[in-house]
Amino acid sequence: MYSLEDRIEELIKDILDYYKVELFGIKIGSYRKKKRLQIFIDEYEGGITLDKCAVISKEISLVLDNSNIIQDSYILEVSSPGIDWPIVSDKELRRVLNRILKVVYKEEDKDGNLKTKTIIGKLKDFNDEYIILKLDKEDKKIFRGSIESIKQEIKF
Numbered sequence: 001m002y003s004l005e006d007r008i009e010e011l012i013k014d015i016l017d018y019y020k021v022e023l024f025g026i027k028i029g030s031y032r033k034k035k036r037l038q039i040f041i042d043e044y045e046g047g048i049t050l051d052k053c054a055v056i057s058k059e060i061s062l063v064l065d066n067s068n069i070i071q072d073s074y075i076l077e078v079s080s081p082g083i084d085w086p087i088v089s090d091k092e093l094r095r096v097l098n099r100i101l102k103v104v105y106k107e108e109d110k111d112g113n114l115k116t117k118t119i120i121g122k123l124k125d126f127n128d129e130y131i132i133l134k135l136d137k138e139d140k141k142i143f144r145g146s147i148e149s150i151k152q153e154i155k156f
Helices: 004-018 050-067 090-095
Strands: 022-031 034-042 074-079 100-108 114-126 130-134 139-143 147-152
Touching: 004 022, 004 034, 004 050, 022 090, 034 050, 050 074, 090 114, 100 130, 100 139, 114 139
Parallel strands: 034 074
Antiparallel strands: 022 034, 100 114, 100 147, 114 130, 130 139
């Protein structure tokens, strides 16, 4: 049997395809004693605008209301994954290509001891084994198996 999230994803797939956006997640919870449905979407290049989220939200709301998939009243929130969204998959790395990231990883020091390091740089490329960050003067290749966390970083 499919979960509610899977059924919602199936219902909204055509809308997301039409607007050329990618689904990053669906969360169902509660907010002030009401059911809350959060749908996280983004575009491949440049990030999604608030206006586009609003248009897509209206269409998703119509589809969900007509399907009666959610019996109770609910709050629908459609937004981008946001800067705090953990970056772990290739799909998420593609979304943040050429953006500034903060990467926490383990690296051996000269004595062979593992040390936790933090580095900030622009994601230049990635593959199954490594990510490559562009730093001020050089590129840094980081083994994906050594990475503890990756998050977007905003510089002001």
